Amino acid sequence: MNNKLEAYIDYNCPYCFRAYKALKKITPKFKELEIEWVPCEAHPRPDTYGPHSDLCARGYFLCRDTGGDVSAYNDLMYDARFKDRIDIEDADALAGYISGLIDTAKFKEALASGKYLPELKANNNLVWGELKLEAIPSFRAGDGWLCSVPGEMIPESRLEGFLTEHFKSA
Secondary structure: OOOEEEEEEOOOOHHHHHHHHHHHHHHHHOOOOEEEEEEOOOOOOOOOOOOOOHHHHHHHHHHHHOOOOHHHHHHHHHHHHHHOOOOOOOHHHHHHHOOOOOOHHHHHHHHHHOOOHHHHHHHHHHHHHHOOOOOOOEEEEOOEEEEOOOOOOOOHHHHHHHHHHHOOOO
């Protein structure tokens, strides 16, 4: 049995935020579950819908690549956007917000250099071009999918049922 859940999320999406909170609540029941986060943008630039979450997603890649705690990073990004309502399009504001988790100089350099832009663009292309998802959050476990539809939440009960169907519980 495969233990990997792919989670397609956007740090600016309120539906993704709610699904993320539900997933954190549910996943302790599935001890061997690995989550592969696939941050993407629901409204990639040049779309004018905002704020854009590209800096948050690119920071995720840095956190992951430097061995940081990606769960703590995800918590911080969703708190930044939905709890503390900081400007997630401001690299300095984000750097200050995550200063206890990631080296702020490395964070700012990664954003300024565009280091993770290709990875973000690849994720956006994967989600909207190759997979042709209608909306996020969406989840994949092997060949199974739990996909959002535009403007609707994935209820916690459906998410838990999907995990139960695809993963062995503790």
